[in-house]
Every structure is written in structure tokens, then in C-alpha cells.
């Protein structure tokens with residue numbers, strides 16, 4: 001089914017998506033509509049235009065393809081499914097996501113993947129083709145974040161304070177240059193073959209979707225950042 | 241060097257003539273205070289570990305035990321009291337942030353105790369609740385701007401989703417993880433029986449408790465633990481936790497050793513991993529951002545669940561509440577600085593925030609002044625200790641109250657203030673299976689029902705005395721209140737007259 005969003009507000013558009021029985025939905029003229037596909041499961045939604053904040057919040061299995069940019073808080077508390085963005089993404093992408101994947105061809109804003117966590121067979125993944133802003137993976141508790149920096153060779157593809165408060169999961173940065181000002185609660189090393197096995201499949205998928213060369217992406221080395229304990233703040237307290 | 245030694249606060253007194261060496265105290269004390277000396281054939285006690293929870297005292301079959309506050313004296317002075325001295329000793333030994341539990345124990349002014357209620361004499365008759373019907377039912381949520389009618393002149397129900405309570409009292413947020421499974425079970429079962437609500441806190445909802453959904457408020461906090469679509473739809477309402485009275489501006493941190501198997505499933509995080517709730521929601525830096533979270537939740541639940549937004553009572557609370565009222569929230573929850581907690585940094589607990597009485601009065605007034613009071617309901621907590629506090633809160637402008645500590649006391653908590661250790665001898669603030677089973681869910685449920693029924697009856701009596709027969713007529717009725725021993729500024733913030741006026 002095709003839905004023209006031009007004359008609809010977000011509530012009307014969301015209702016149309018919820019009511020639609022078709023598995024495949026195409027939305028055209030999307031322009032800042034918020035909360036699209038919130039909590040949605042088992043649909044494939046293609047969006048032309050720029051959806052508003054909180055696209056796919058609490059997403060529970062549906063797949064969303066956006067041919068353009070997205071705004072903030074994409075995939076907030078997402079549980080399952082996939083969001084594939086051909087443009088760029090705003091701040092707080094993948095906040096507290098627990099499962100599924102968000103692939104972004106371009107750059108993302110600040111605070112992406114904050115408090116991402118994993119649980120049983122759920123292991124969320126964010127792959128960023130371009131660069132990421134500061135506070136990437138803050139408080140990360142699980143899952144994988146990959147930043148490829150395809151448009152920024154010879155530079156660190158993330159902003160400041162990457163992985164502060166991190167206590168689980170992994171961050172991969174494709175870079176020749178070591179990220180700066182990392183917290184002493186994380187370990188940063190050059191990814192070895194074992195580490196890279198974690199991301200080969202998803203990078204393959206990324207390259208297929210966005211038409212990039214897998215060989216070229218993998219030709220450069222990656223830094224991998226992990227917490228140095230899963231309870232880094234244990235020593236902080238004195239019982240009173 | 242023995243600089244780290246601090247003399248114990250309490251002494252375990254055992255009447256050796258009564259003691260029959262049954263070892264029950266030894267088994268009952270998870271703090272390992274009691275032990276048997278095979279050499280001397282007597283029970284011994286290590287006072288330094290005692291938190292004065294009375295477990296052994298109550299379980300001793302021959303009543304041989306009592307706990308006394310030590311008379312071991314510090315050279316206190318007006319500036320340096322015993323607590324401050326001890327805190328310095330502890331911190332210089334261990335180097336950590338002081339961590340405490342339960343509410344602020346200091347002698348701060350408690351305005352509830354300085355407010356008196358009215359009663360009818362001669363000119364209008366009191367009402368006897370035993371003889372006449374008294375309405376304690378309340379509805380929380382947005383009220384409409386105007387009444388709409390259809391072509392047949394029937395009223396159209398244009399109310400948005402709300403919460404119906406048989407009595408204006410709910411159990412406040414306490415997460416599974418900070419409290420035990422049995423505690424949650426007691427809260428859920430009694431809430432169902434009473435027709436009120438309990439609150440999951442930020443730890444998700446155990447699968448066994450989904451059946452109590454009609455009496456459940458599910459919480460969404462910055463860590464988003466256990467938040468998924470079924471969870472959001474499981475209760476009658478969703479509470480966004482922005483802050484908590486015991487620790488405004490501070491997140492939560494449940495250490496990995498408390499994330500046992502079941503807690504991990506409910507929170508949806510791996511066993512043994514730390515559960516850190518960041519201090520802010522990192523997607524909420526403004527009222528507009530808050531509106532976004534509110535509407536994302538409403539969209540995900542088809543506008544069937546009212547949204548509560550919980551904030552700590554802080555300095556600019558009335559401006560903050562005004563913003564929340566305009567953000568699309570249906571209910572504002574304000575938590576005062578004396579509110580309880582399973583663990584909070586001592587300095588934050590005791591020094592940050594403001595009393596709930598003042599916060600409530602100024603928020604209610606501000607929302608009235610701005611003509612938006614009907615757009616939200618107000619719920620207050622931190623700390624409501626009796627039915628009189630409930631009546632005073634409602635007369636100051638609250639629609640309902642949250643109780644936390646009072647509910648735990650009904651379940652057997654002895655306010656030993658050591659929840660943060662995870663060794664609650666009463667089976668409440670612990671995940672140790674042997675301790676959890678000490679809380680009998682049937683007895684606990686009944687005790688909560690008794691408490692709320694008793695309070696409800698007292699509320700009816702107090703209302704009846706004032707000649708008021710419904711909570712609605714008491715709400716914001718500040719003429720029913722008088723201050724005692726309060727200065728002009730305090731009276732003007734509370735919006736009440738002094739006794740005798």
C-alpha cells in the first residue's frame with residue numbers, strides 16, 4: 001500500500017500505518033512526521049522523504065527503509081527489526097536499543113547508541129557509514145556499534161568522549177588514528193581477526209544495501225573499544 | 241594502626257539466663273552478628289555488624305534479646321555530631337561516595353506536622369461515615385475543557401484515558417531488583433484487592449505479574465530496563481521517571497551482584513551486569529523533548545494509557561510543573577526530598593530538593609493561576625506517613641498520593657536503613673532466596689490491605705468531621721487547613737492561614 005503523507009499529521013499517518021493490513025507499505029512525501037512505526041512488528045516500510053523524531057521507537061520486528069535523512073532519536077528503545085537509512089541520522093540514534101539493527105549510510109549526530117544493551121539472543125547493532133558525533137556509545141551495556149568513516153580518511157571518525165560510562169558491548173572504529181580522550185574504564189586496541197568476525201556479516205549487509213565495496217571497507221584497520229570490566233563502578237561507594 | 245575502627249552504633253543485649261543456645265538468632269541474622277562459642281558454650285554477638293533491624297529480637301523464642309543504642313560517646317559538639325565524625329572516618333578509610341538508603345533521617349522541618357485540620361462545629365454538621373456514604377474514589381488524568389453533547393443532548397465522553405482509584409493512595413515506584421519478588425507480589429495483589437495501583441519502578445515487570453495489569457503503573461526511566469511493547473501495554477498507565485525525591489539529579493546504579501537470574505529477565509539485561517540508569521534521559525533536554533517521549537509512548541499504546549511524569553521537588557518546581565502540564569502529560573508526580581530509596585548517595589539524599597508540602601502548594605497554585613490545573617492530575621509522595629498526611633496533601637491540592645516506605649513498613653520493614661547492602665533480614669530489599677522467602681506473600685498482602693483500608697476509614701472520618709463527603713470536595717480546599725508555628729512566608733507559600741485566624 002502507498003500512503004501519501006502530504007496532508008496528514010503524524011497521528012493520522014501512524015494510524016494509517018497501524019490500520020494497514022499489507023505487509024509492505026510505502027510512504028511518500030514524508031516530512032518531519034514523528035514516531036513513525038512505533039512499536040511496529042512484521043511490516044516492511046519504505047519511506048520517501050525525511051521522517052521526524054523517534055522513527056521506529058520501540059520497534060518490534062518491522063523493517064524500515066528511508067531514502068533520505070532522519071531526525072533525532074531513531075530506533076529509541078528498539079527491541080527487534082531493522083532501520084536502514086540512505087542519508088544521515090540526527091542525535092540520540094538507537095537510544096537504549098536492545099535488539100535489531102540500524103544501518104546509516106551517512107553520518108550520525110551526537111549521543112548515538114547511548115545505553116544500548118543486549119539480552120539473551122538479542123544483540124543490537126548500529127553501523128554508521130560516515131562519522132559519529134561526540135558521546136558515541138555512552139553507558140553502552142551491550143551490542144555493537146561500528147563507525148566506518150568512509151568519508152573521512154586519515155581522521156578519527158568520532159567526536160569526543162566516545163564510550164564514557166561504557167560497561168558492556170563493543171565499539172569498532174575504522175581508523176588509522178587512535179581515538180583520543182577515552183575514559184580509563186575502557187580498553188582500546190587494534191581489532192584482531194577474532195574481533196572482526198563479530199562484524200563481518202553486518203558489514204557485508206551494509207555494503208550490499210548501500211552499494212559499497214566490502215573489500216575496500218575491510219582494507220583498513222579497526223580499533224575496538226571494550227569496557228575493562230562489566231562492573232567498572234563497583235569501588236565507588238562506601239556503605240553508610 | 242586501628243584508625244579504621246568505629247565503635248558500633250548498637251549493642252546486642254542477651255539475657256544469658258534466658259538464652260537456651262537455640263542458634264535461631266544466628267540463622268536469622270544475615271549480617272552474621274550472632275555466633276556460638278563452643279569454648280564457652282554461649283552465643284556471642286559482633287555488635288559492629290548490627291543494623292538494628294529487630295529480626296533476631298522478634299524471632300528469639302525466649303525473648304532473650306534486645307538491641308540498645310550504644311552509650312559509647314563521641315566528643316560531639318554543636319558543629320561536629322557523631323554522624324559527621326563517623327562519615328569522615330569511613331570515607332578516609334575506604335575513599336568512596338557515602339551510600340545510604342531509605343529517606344532523609346535528619347530532623348528537617350516536616351510541614352505536615354505543622355498543619356492542622358478543621359472540623360465542623362454548630363454551624364454546619366459533621367458527617368458520620370458509618371451512617372452516610374462517603375466518596376473516596378478518584379479519577380486521575382486530564383479533564384476536558386468543555387462538556388460536549390451529541391444531537392440528542394447526551395453528553396459525549398470526550399475524556400482521555402485515565403486511572404480510577406477506590407481511594408486516593410497508590411504504592412510508589414519500587415523496582416524488582418531493589419525490592420524482592422515477594423514484595424512486588426504483595427504490592428500487586430493488594431493493589432488489585434483494594435482497587436488502587438502499584439508501580440513497577442524502573443526494573444521491568446515480572447511475567448507472573450502481568451495478570452495484575454489493571455492495577456499496575458509501568459515505569460520508563462533513563463535506563464529503559466525491561467521496556468518493550470508488551471510491557472508498555474501491560475499496565476493501566478505509564479510513568480516517565482525524570483527524577484526521584486531521594487536523589488534528584490542522580491541516576492540509579494544496581495550493582496551486578498543484584499542482577500540475579502530472574503531480575504535479569506525482567507530488566508532484559510545479562511545476569512551479573514551492572515544496571516546503570518543515567519542521571520538524565522539523554523534524549524530529554526527540554527520540555528519539547530519530554531513531549532516527544534510522551535507522544536512516542538502514546539503512539540506505541542494507541543492513546544489508551546495516561547502518561548505520568550515523575551519529578552523530584554526542586555527549587556523551580558512550579559515552573560517545571562507548568563512545563564510538564566503543557567507537554568501532554570496527564571498526571572504529574574512530585575516526589576519530596578524526604579522520600580525513600582533503596583540506595584542513594586548520602587549527601588544527595590540529605591541535601592538536595594525541597595519539602596513536598598511546599599512544592600505541592602506552589603505547583604497547585606501556579607497551575608491554577610495559569611488556568612491549566614484541570615489539564616493534569618497531581619500525585620505527591622516523599623513522604624506520606626499517615627492518613628492525616630493524605631488528607632492534608634489533598635487539601636493542599638493533590639489528587640492522590642504515593643506511599644513507599646509506609647507500604648514497606650506494613651510488610652515488615654523495620655527502617656534499619658541498610659537496604660543498600662542487599663541483606664534485608666525481612667525479605668524486602670534483597671534478592672537472596674533464603675531471605676526473600678521470609679516475606680510471606682499472603683500475610684504481606686493482607687497487611688497492606690489492612691493498612692489502606694484503615695487509612696481510608698480515617699480519611700472518611702476526617703472528611704466527615706469537616707462536613708465533607710467526597711475527596712473531590714476536599715481537593716485544594718485549603719480553608720480546611722491552618723498552620724501552627726509557621727512564619728508568614730511559609731504560610732503564604734502553603735496558601736493557608738495560621739491557627740487562630
Ligand code: SF4
Nearest residue numbers: 269290291293294296
Ligand atoms: S542486624 Fe538485626 S538480626 Fe542481626 S543482630 Fe542486629 S537486630 Fe538482630
Ligand code: SF4
Nearest residue numbers: 653654656657659664
Ligand atoms: S527494607 Fe529491609 S533493609 Fe531496608 S530499611 Fe526496611 S528492613 Fe531495613
